[in-house]
Each structure stands twice: as structure tokens, then as C-alpha cells.
Amino acid sequence: MRKNITTILVCLPFFFAISQPSNTIPFLNKWQIKSYAKNSTKLGDIYSAIEYYEALLKYNSENYDIQYELAKLYFKSRNYSSALIYFNNVFEKARDKYPEALYYRALMKKYLGNYDEAKNDFNIFLKAIKGTELDQIYKKSVKNEIEGCDLAKKQMASPLEVFILRPDTAINKPFLENSPLSYKNGLLFTAIRTDKVLYFDKDSISALRKIYYAERKKEKWEFKGLFDENIDDTTQHVCNPALSPDKKRLYFNKCFKNWKNKYICHIYKSELQDNKWLPPVKLNGKINTDKYTSTQPTVGTSSKTNTDVLYFVSDREGSVGGYDIWFSVYNPKKADFDEPKNAGKKINTPADEITPFYDDNSRTLYFSSNGHVNIGGFDIFKAQGELNQFLPPQNIGYPINSSADDLFFSLNENEMGGFFVSNRKGTTPFLHETCCDDIFEFRWSNLIKIAVKGKIFAIKDKSLYEQLEQQDVDYGTLSALAEEIDKVSVLPNKRVDLYVVEGKERLFVKSTTTDSTGEYFFNLQPDKEYKIVVDNYGLFTKEMSVITKGITKSDTLIANAIFINLIPLEPVIIKNIYFKFNKWELTDSAKVILDNTILSLMKNNPRIIVEISAHTDSISNDEYNFKLSQKRAESVVNYLISKGIEKERLVAKGYGRTRPIAPNKNPDGTDNPEGRRKNRRVEFKIIGALEEKRNIIYEE
Numbered sequence: 001m002r003k004n005i006t007t008i009l010v011c012l013p014f015f016f017a018i019s020q021p022s023n024t025i026p027f028l029n030k031w032q033i034k035s036y037a038k039n040s041t042k043l044g045d046i047y048s049a050i051e052y053y054e055a056l057l058k059y060n061s062e063n064y065d066i067q068y069e070l071a072k073l074y075f076k077s078r079n080y081s082s083a084l085i086y087f088n089n090v091f092e093k094a095r096d097k098y099p100e101a102l103y104y105r106a107l108m109k110k111y112l113g114n115y116d117e118a119k120n121d122f123n124i125f126l127k128a129i130k131g132t133e134l135d136q137i138y139k140k141s142v143k144n145e146i147e148g149c150d151l152a153k154k155q156m157a158s159p160l161e162v163f164i165l166r167p168d169t170a171i172n173k174p175f176l177e178n179s180p181l182s183y184k185n186g187l188l189f190t191a192i193r194t195d196k197v198l199y200f201d202k203d204s205i206s207a208l209r210k211i212y213y214a215e216r217k218k219e220k221w222e223f224k225g226l227f228d229e230n231i232d233d234t235t236q237h238v239c240n241p242a243l244s245p246d247k248k249r250l251y252f253n254k255c256f257k258n259w260k261n262k263y264i265c266h267i268y269k270s271e272l273q274d275n276k277w278l279p280p281v282k283l284n285g286k287i288n289t290d291k292y293t294s295t296q297p298t299v300g301t302s303s304k305t306n307t308d309v310l311y312f313v314s315d316r317e318g319s320v321g322g323y324d325i326w327f328s329v330y331n332p333k334k335a336d337f338d339e340p341k342n343a344g345k346k347i348n349t350p351a352d353e354i355t356p357f358y359d360d361n362s363r364t365l366y367f368s369s370n371g372h373v374n375i376g377g378f379d380i381f382k383a384q385g386e387l388n389q390f391l392p393p394q395n396i397g398y399p400i401n402s403s404a405d406d407l408f409f410s411l412n413e414n415e416m417g418g419f420f421v422s423n424r425k426g427t428t429p430f431l432h433e434t435c436c437d438d439i440f441e442f443r444w445s446n447l448i449k450i451a452v453k454g455k456i457f458a459i460k461d462k463s464l465y466e467q468l469e470q471q472d473v474d475y476g477t478l479s480a481l482a483e484e485i486d487k488v489s490v491l492p493n494k495r496v497d498l499y500v501v502e503g504k505e506r507l508f509v510k511s512t513t514t515d516s517t518g519e520y521f522f523n524l525q526p527d528k529e530y531k532i533v534v535d536n537y538g539l540f541t542k543e544m545s546v547i548t549k550g551i552t553k554s555d556t557l558i559a560n561a562i563f564i565n566l567i568p569l570e571p572v573i574i575k576n577i578y579f580k581f582n583k584w585e586l587t588d589s590a591k592v593i594l595d596n597t598i599l600s601l602m603k604n605n606p607r608i609i610v611e612i613s614a615h616t617d618s619i620s621n622d623e624y625n626f627k628l629s630q631k632r633a634e635s636v637v638n639y640l641i642s643k644g645i646e647k648e649r650l651v652a653k654g655y656g657r658t659r660p661i662a663p664n665k666n667p668d669g670t671d672n673p674e675g676r677r678k679n680r681r682v683e684f685k686i687i688g689a690l691e692e693k694r695n696i697i698y699e700e
Helices: 002-011 021-027 030-042 046-057 064-076 079-094 100-111 115-128 133-157 462-469 475-484 589-602 621-641 673-679
Strands: 162-163 177-183 186-191 212-219 220-226 237-243 247-258 265-275 292-303 308-314 322-333 355-357 365-367 379-386 408-413 417-422 438-444 450-460 488-489 495-500 507-511 519-524 529-534 541-545 555-557 562-565 608-614 650-654 682-691
Touching: 021 030, 030 046, 030 064, 046 064, 046 308, 064 079, 064 100, 079 100, 100 115, 100 133, 100 541, 115 237, 177 237, 177 247, 177 408, 177 417, 177 438, 186 220, 186 237, 186 589, 237 265, 247 292, 308 355, 322 355, 322 673, 355 408, 355 589, 365 408, 379 408, 379 507, 450 462, 450 529, 475 488, 507 519, 519 529, 529 562, 589 608, 621 650, 621 682
Parallel strands: 212 237, 237 292, 292 355, 450 555, 450 562, 608 650
Antiparallel strands: 162 438, 177 186, 186 212, 212 220, 237 247, 247 265, 265 292, 292 308, 308 322, 355 365, 365 379, 408 417, 417 438, 450 488, 450 519, 495 507, 495 529, 529 541, 608 682
């Protein structure tokens, strides 16, 4: 059932009807009404089906098969009060035939905010199904719902410090509004702009969703009409706008019905040129298919490539549940998006995850789910991370989340507030009090702003570096040394990384570079543990913990100074990788040495560039030995790449027999096997760093 409900929420108009049942029913007999009811249900025409089944029930008010169908239809239409009445009737009068009616009765009570009654019903249902076939189907879900009832009461006892406002009819009309997105001085959103129930033929295009723009004038909203004519379409629904972090690309959906009567959404992209949006282009066939929907895009950037990462919702093969969140990384070499991948089981559940919003500043994915523990319907969750590497999701809290469906969370650019969509009580009561999604605005009433700043110093003398490592050096001491001696200086244009830590997991958040005074600055979130990480060439990275847990007021934290070793003038060389005579394949012992030395070094210094130099003994001629040594260097490179080291961080260089470190022959001219063995080696040296704008110079 949840999957069917979500189908309506994905993008599309809620109130589709083939004809007005009230005009048709008086001329139909009982069997015709039943046929119309079944056909309307099959077509997804929920409100017509409800009218036909209600008319059919008048022939026999004790028909609990019809009442159960009505209960499910009212649930799908999100009329929780009416669904509760029918689920209750079915359970009280026909529980042997429909034992699961108690589960849905409890669920409706939860959706209506009656948490104590809902929890009691869930517990009764759990005991009733023990040892039956329903136990396997519902057990996990029921425990989730019980936990959700407890969570709701806990959250309501400690609500978020937030103001929630409902914009007036400049934005919210009787039909559904959704996908709010902060844009310039206003708001992009999707809607059908009408004040009446629409009845039209299934092939009609008279009521299409479109993207509109409203502008804020002080505390009032003004409806400005269609967002952009180039984005509009007169034959398909246009919805779900999303902007790239640099605001130069707009992603959105166009949706249509396929031959199976299923709505399919495709993702399009429009480029901003000379302050105008160009005609949109549909994304490639890896993203868009006619079999599965690809909807509700949102965009972040990749921490590795700094290119767009497209997150979207799909029911494609490989999904964990009905609807999952997927992602695809833009590949600048191919000038196109790569094959989509699932965002992973931390995000996606066997139920549905929808309406993602990615905040690139904090590298946080916001999304709605009815599979994670929730306080009613779809709740909004947040999880820090990217791609398919995320920390466990957190429920964002009450009153942004309610007992009804809460969707389409998005933040303003200043992150002082944002928008979300809900069908909670208080929306426009078009057909019933929880029928319709409205856009809500929220503003944090006590937003805690936390930041950290610190300085990076460079130590140019090896002995001084080792001496300082043995001491507890404070910020002032390093500053004084930088002024007094030329062996210590502040380090401008140095990359500094920020990671968030939870348990054993550590995820990248963002990076910055130090200014001319060697200072860096990061905005942080409350109740987190962070690591500030700086490359320390030739040695392991320098790391510093920053903890914001327990901070209750806005503050800028001053971190201890970090001093690092510069790329040394003399190369750092790790030896003792030897090859068998005339061979280039790595031995098992060589792989162990690689794992414990260069592989470990490169993983702990994720931007250093290393030259792998291979050497031979003096047997054979120069040409042969250059080729052999190159193959040896490449075998090491290939091994390190297989272990996850990026190709661009490795340079293979074969030197042949030109750089012996031991005599190939004894003084009397006889062969020296031990010396030749030492010469069949591989050496490593750091020759640069990614993104440090250093020239890579090969020492000859």
C-alpha cells in the first residue's frame, strides 16, 4: 500500500477523474457501479473509485469486502479519519477475514496523532499475529511503528526551536503545491493553479503541473507566474526544479503516462547563459528510461572531482524498496553523467525514500522516508555524506515533522530557514482536512552558529621539526618563531580538510585553503565531532579534533596551531622491493612490503604524488633493461591502483641499469649476485601534491 500512496506523491496531480461519478451513478445498476469502481481503482482514479464504492455500499451496508476496499482507498487519498472508520468497522466485524485491518487501524491513529491508542493497537496486533504467516510480513514494520510512537512523544516534549508559517494563496491554492526551492528573492515551486476539482478525460492535457515563481516583498509573497517559457511544456507535466550549487544549471522533471498507465518522469537540464535559461536537454538513457521513473532531482558536488552529483528518486531495478534514492556523477571527460548507483542501505529501506535535497555546504542529504522510524507517514531525515557513503540518518524532529506526510525539505541560501511540504491539518481543506499538500516555511528561532579557525605553520628544518614534535607547542610560540627565524613561517594557500566523525566512521565534509596569514575557517554544526586534516609531506597527516557537542550558544572556536613539514628537498625513499632475475611480477613478500609502506603512506596522505622508480642489474643491454624496469614500475603502479590509489597520483619511471646502489661485479671482475639482487629494486619518492600548484620535477 505504501508504494501505491507514494506513486501519487512523486510529482503528479492528485485529483484525476474520468467523469463525474455523481452524474453517472443514478443511471447505473449495482453491477455496473461495481465495474466502474474496479476500473477506476485500476486506473488510479482514487476519488471516482471512492464515490462508486460508497454508492455500492448503499446496496449492502454490511458488506465488509467493500468497506475494506473503501478503507484502503481513503488511506491512499490520505483521508485518515474516514479510513480509520472503515478499518475499525472491518476489524470489529470481520477480523477473521481481515486481521491486518487492526494494523491499519493503528496506523491511521498514528497518522492522526493519537500515539497512545496507536501503540496499544500495534501491540495487540503483534501478539495476535505471533506464529502466523502475517508475523513475517508485519513484525518488523510493527516494531518500527511502535518505536515511532515513542519517538513522537519524546520529540513533542522537546520540540525544535522553529517558527512555521504557511504562505497565503499567492503560493498555496486548493490543489497540491510541492518542490519549493529558494531562488533569488523568492521561491520556485510546482503546482496546478486552480481553485476547483478537475474532472476530465484521461487523455486530457488541460491541467498540467508547471514550475512557477513567487517573489517575497518584505513579509508578503507575490505570485509572478510561470518561471520560464523555455522550461515549460504544453504536453507534459513539468515539476521538481533543482539548481546546481553554482546556480548555473537547472535540473527538473517532465512526466507522462506510459502504455501501462504508469507515470514516468524523466530528468532534463537547462544551462544558464547570459542570464537566460537555454532550452532544456533530456539527460542520457542511463538516467532516463521509459520503464522506470527518474524523479525529484537534487544536485551536490563530488569531493574528488568538484563536478555535479545528481541525486534522484527511482523505482528502477536494484532498488532496495519501492522508491529509492540514486545518484550519478558527472564525468567531465565524457561530458555526461555516469551510470547511476544506489545511495545505499543506510539511506534506502524496503519502504520508500523520496524528495531528496542536498546541501552542498554541509554535505548533508535531506530526504523523506516512511521506512525509517517516523512519527507519522513520511518524515524528513538528514544524513551527512555523499554518493553512497553516509552517516546514519537522523529524524529532523517535531514540529517540522508531524503525524502526517512531510516532504520536499529545502534550505534557504543563508540556512536560517527554508521550506517543506505537508498535508498536516491546517492546509487548504479542499476535499478533507489532510487531502492536500501545501508549502510551509520555517525559520529557526534560536539557530546556533558555530565556526572554527586556526593557523597552519611550515617548518623548513628537519631537526627543528623533530624538536617541536617532542614539545607541547602553543599558538603563540609558533607565531613568535615565525617572526624570529626563517625556519618557521605561516603557510598560505595550503589545503585544509574537514571531516565529520561518528564512531569509527569518518566522512569528508569540505576543504578550504589558508589565506595569506596561514589562517583557515570552517562553519560547523552543533552536536558533532570533527577532524581537521592537513597533509604533512613525507610523514603521516596532521589531525586535530574539534567537538561541538554541548555548545549551546553561537561561537567561533580557536583551534590549536598546526605545524607541518614541507615537501623535502631530498626525496623520501622507501626501499627493499626486489624482483627475481629477468622478472617484473610482484612477489607475495613484495606486496606485503608495499601494503605496509607506500600504500599506507598514500592512504594517509591522500593528495601526494609519488614517482615509482624501478631499476635493474647490469645483465643485458640498456634498451632491454629500460623496458624491463619500466614494466617493473608499472607492475607496482597497477598493484597500488588495484588497492584504491588514484592513477593520477602515481608516476612509473624505469631507469634500467643506470643507477646501481651496489656493485654488479666483484673487484676481481667476477659476478656479484648479492649486488645485482640489490640493484633489482623499486624506490619511491614524493614529487608533488595534487591541487598544491607545484611543478613536478624529476630528479635526474
